[in-house]
Amino acid sequence: MKSLLLVAHGSRRKESNEEVAKLADVIKQKTHQQFANIKHAFLELAEPSIEDAVDDLVNAGAKQIVVLPYFLSAGRHVHEDVPEIINAKRAQYADLDLIMAPYLGESNEIPDVLISLAVNPN
């Protein structure tokens, strides 16, 4: 069974990082049948790092991990920084299947989510 790693940028604001942890928890509650394990990680400025989270998932038995970038735009972080870390982990764990999912902003559901917020803003 796949594990899921939600990767966010990380912030100096503790509250922003906690939002990401909470989001991973909500996903966990909504998907207890679909993923063996669900964790969050941060590219920078906060813990756990992506490296540590992958190690934890592998130590917990993961053979396949979906890495999901919680980013809105496809900048350097999505195109270079996260893949670079993931590629290093692929080299480290030959038997591990690390799958990069699209980043959040690429989802074709985003326009409808924004429309819901715009139509009922209060």
Next chain:
Amino acid sequence: MKSLLLVAHGSRRKESNEEVAKLADVIKQKTHQQFANIKHAFLELAEPSIEDAVDDLVNAGAKQIVVLPYFLSAGRHVHEDVPEIINAKRAQYADLDLIMAPYLGESNEIPDVLISLAVNPN
């Protein structure tokens, strides 16, 4: 009828800013009945500014504008910078109704969007 202003952070990468413009276009195509006018704007690093976009909407006849922050977390930008600009515009245009919508990351639809991406990552 309300107008809609999609507000993003703005990037040094032209492509990221173009993604926001494209997103506003997709919303326009999906909502031609619901909003009189739809524009995008950037807090920094790119044009148009929020100030200029509000002016443009007002000059086009807007009496009510929903301001929708395209941000994932509630940091200084969402809590201070955008509201400060919006409050200045409220002071400038006494008859204009400027409504702050929740920021994208606050939508309770986000977990399901992430789950869709995670379950079908390819």
